[in-house]
Amino acid sequence: MSFKLSPKLSQQIAYTLLVISTIIVIVPVLTVIVIIIKNGWSALSWEFLTTMPKDGMRAGGILPAILGTLAIVSCAICITLPVGVCAAIYLNEYAKDNLLTRIIKLAIVNLAGVPSVVYGLFGLGIFVMLLGFGVSILAGALTLSIMELPVIITTARGALSSVPYSFREASWSLGVSKWQTIRRVVLPNALPGIMTGAILSISRISGETAPILFTAAAFYVPHLPKSMFDQVMALPYHLYIISTQIPNMPKNIIFGTALVLLLMVLSMSLIAIVARLYFRKIRKW
Amino acid sequence: MVKKKGEVKIQIKDLNLYYSDFHALKNINMDIRANRITALIGPSGCGKSTLLRTLNRINDTIDGVRITGEILINGKNIYGEDMQVDRVRKEVGMVFQRPNPFPLSIYNNIAFGLEINRMVKTKKETDKIVQESLEDVLLWDDLKNNLKMSALNLSLEQQQRLCVARVIAIKPQIILLDEPCSALDPKSTTNLEELMQEMKQKYTLVIVTHNMQQAARLSDDTAYMFMGNLIEFDETSIIFTNPSKKETDDYVSGRFG
Ligand SMILES: Nc1ncnc2c1ncn2[C@@H]1O[C@H](COP(=O)(O)OP(=O)(O)O)[C@@H](O)[C@H]1O
Ligand SMILES: [Mg+2]
Numbered sequence: 001m002s003f004k005l006s007p008k009l010s011q012q013i014a015y016t017l018l019v020i021s022t023i024i025v026i027v028p029v030l031t032v033i034v035i036i037i038k039n040g041w042s043a044l045s046w047e048f049l050t051t052m053p054k055d056g057m058r059a060g061g062i063l064p065a066i067l068g069t070l071a072i073v074s075c076a077i078c079i080t081l082p083v084g085v086c087a088a089i090y091l092n093e094y095a096k097d098n099l100l101t102r103i104i105k106l107a108i109v110n111l112a113g114v115p116s117v118v119y120g121l122f123g124l125g126i127f128v129m130l131l132g133f134g135v136s137i138l139a140g141a142l143t144l145s146i147m148e149l150p151v152i153i154t155t156a157r158g159a160l161s162s163v164p165y166s167f168r169e170a171s172w173s174l175g176v177s178k179w180q181t182i183r184r185v186v187l188p189n190a191l192p193g194i195m196t197g198a199i200l201s202i203s204r205i206s207g208e209t210a211p212i213l214f215t216a217a218a219f220y221v222p223h224l225p226k227s228m229f230d231q232v233m234a235l236p237y238h239l240y241i242i243s244t245q246i247p248n249m250p251k252n253i254i255f256g257t258a259l260v261l262l263l264m265v266l267s268m269s270l271i272a273i274v275a276r277l278y279f280r281k282i283r284k285w
Numbered sequence: 286m287v288k289k290k291g292e293v294k295i296q297i298k299d300l301n302l303y304y305s306d307f308h309a310l311k312n313i314n315m316d317i318r319a320n321r322i323t324a325l326i327g328p329s330g331c332g333k334s335t336l337l338r339t340l341n342r343i344n345d346t347i348d349g350v351r352i353t354g355e356i357l358i359n360g361k362n363i364y365g366e367d368m369q370v371d372r373v374r375k376e377v378g379m380v381f382q383r384p385n386p387f388p389l390s391i392y393n394n395i396a397f398g399l400e401i402n403r404m405v406k407t408k409k410e411t412d413k414i415v416q417e418s419l420e421d422v423l424l425w426d427d428l429k430n431n432l433k434m435s436a437l438n439l440s441l442e443q444q445q446r447l448c449v450a451r452v453i454a455i456k457p458q459i460i461l462l463d464e465p466c467s468a469l470d471p472k473s474t475t476n477l478e479e480l481m482q483e484m485k486q487k488y489t490l491v492i493v494t495h496n497m498q499q500a501a502r503l504s505d506d507t508a509y510m511f512m513g514n515l516i517e518f519d520e521t522s523i524i525f526t527n528p529s530k531k532e533t534d535d536y537v538s539g540r541f542g
Contacts, residue, residue: 096348166385170448173343174398174455175375184401189388283388 036258043256057220057242058249062257064224068137068232069264071225072216073206075141076148081198083145084152091153092160093182112150117210119147124214138228140216144205151201159193160186192279196272203268207261209236219245235261291318294459294489295340300354302335302344309335311513313354317506322481322490324504324521326497327536331510333493337461340491341377342370358459375402378452380462384444386436386451391428394436394447395419398455418450422480442473449480453488460484462492466499478503497537501525509533 005013047061054060095101123143133139163186171181209217217237225232239257242249295317302310309332317323325333338344339356342363355362363373386394395415396405405411415432419425424446428434436447445465452460462481466474481490481503494500500507501521508518509532517524517533528534 164385166381166383167387169343169346169379169381170385170387170451171397172346173341173374173379173381174402174451175371175373176398176401177371178346180401184397185387 033262036255036262038255039251040255040257040259043250043252044259048256049260052222053220057238057246058253062235062238062260064221065233065235065238065257066260067224068217068221069206069235069261071137071232072140072144072212072234073202075137075228076144076205077198077202079141080145080148080152080201084149085156085194087149088153088156088160089182089187092157093178093186108150108153112154114147115210116147116208117213119143120211120214122146123211128215134229135214135216135218135231136229137216137225137232140212140232140234143211143215144208147208147211148201148205151204152197155197155200156190156194159190159197162193163189192275192283196276196279199268199272199275203265203272206268207236207265209240212237235264291321293317294319294358295491296355296357296360297339298355298357300336300339300356301352302332302339303351304347305349309513310339313515315508315515315518317489317491319489320485320487321505322485322492322503323506323508324500325491325493325508325510326495326500327510327516329495332513333495333510334463336510337463337491337493338379340459340461341374341379343374343379345370375455376457377459377461378455378457380445380448380452380460380465382464383468384441384448386439386444386447388435388437390433391419391436391439391447392432395451395454398451402455404455414454418454419447421453421484422446422450423476424450440473442469442476445469445473445477446480449484453484457488459489459491462490464493464495467495474499497525497539509536511536 049061049066050063051061052063091101091104095104120143123139123146127133127139127142128135131139133142167185167189168181171185172178176184205211212234216232217234218231219233219241221231221233235257239254239261242257243254293316295315297313297315297317300310300313301308313336325336327333335344339352340358340363344350344352352364354364356364358373358376362368363377387397389397392415395418396411399405399411399414405414416425416429419428424443427443428439436444439447445468449460449465466477469477478499481492484490485505492500492504494503504521506519507521507524509516509524509528509530511532517528517530519528524533525537528537534540
């Protein structure tokens, strides 16, 4: 004999389960943020952000790590964004649906699934050793840019294909060439989407450790980077080092560093979210 | 078939079109005359839009389309080797089923085609053509103080008029209209039909419509299509009162379709 719940009770149970799941999602995020703020807040100061580390990194600031991360990430996005957008334009606007196109698309999907440490090893093999860039900003940026390429291509394709086909037809029918149509009609309308995708990518690669581990990051550099071929300290790697490799490390510096990294990443995401909401509101089609 | 007054503007010769394996246009032969309105009618899916879209080669942009035969405009084959497709499209403007202005200002919707086709050198020239085009479609008086407003804020009828203005600004010889009134209310439809009547002084118009009354009121010549075939093509009065094919008669008298 089967046991039947009344509809009202089963509704109640379903609702409760959904609420619990939501809480399970939110609680860890909030806890992490609260713990990091609570323990790291006292380390935050203007000096912490703008000076070199002292006493074997047990005191002083984290300026070189911040600058290192900014250098690697900004180079990476400058490489990956144009390449990715061009690839997306090709795939979305020009590529015919044939075997080659399907292989390319498959490659992009698979590239997105490769673990980031594998990119790190790839970067070590190709950029650091084969091409001889050494462990450097350039090698790290190239590695990150290749890792981020599938994400950029995918978001850019989404942005391009959300531009109505009727805009393209309208433009072609005025005697405007295919390329001019892309440049003057499709790209301007896809730009907001491409840009929010790019900002999210910046936020994502800022926190990556594995790809720069062998390609760019240094344990400690006593001076600020001078060229693309310098090794640099970087926030995520620095955080790993001070948390695990240095005895008697003051706790608030560890958490302070984590807080800076977190703020960097979260503020980027926030900008992207606000931008997306804004563009959604002004967009009329 | 049609051998009456009016010079031939478009000559369609043995035209076949395939969407991959699907044979959508079957051996079409048709002479479209200048400064007249030619209507394409027939049941949904019979190939009206497809035929219309061969006239400015905008079907070329669709994957898998294959075309044989010739379309001569002013005696030159637009599918010929030496033809530049962008040139063809500049001479043969198109207005679509749903109004599709660019998400730009009213002014820039018209200036866009002028600038890209390098038809203007100064802002003053652009201003002049924008004004003339808007006057031609009877939008100027209503909009002259709002040229910077987004075209997407206009009513559907105004948007469709703007789309016509955008086309006539670049001075084509032929204008194709694919069910241009289907998104409009009856009043706007009447207004747009009046506009088309005006326009045939300067242009050759080809219009697709699923509305037989509209074809009867508006057009000079009518082509009846069925399943990719051109069944009959003649002056509108003949098609609607005394067609020579039984299928045409069945369709226009409402016994079929
Ligand atoms: N892009 C396309 N790919 C494949 N078949 C198409 C395409 N466009 C139209 N067709 C087919 O061609 C036929 C004619 O379509 P269409 O010219 O749009 O008809 P109409 O405008 O008379 O309603 C239809 O059977 C339609 O399904
Ligand atoms: Mg149609």
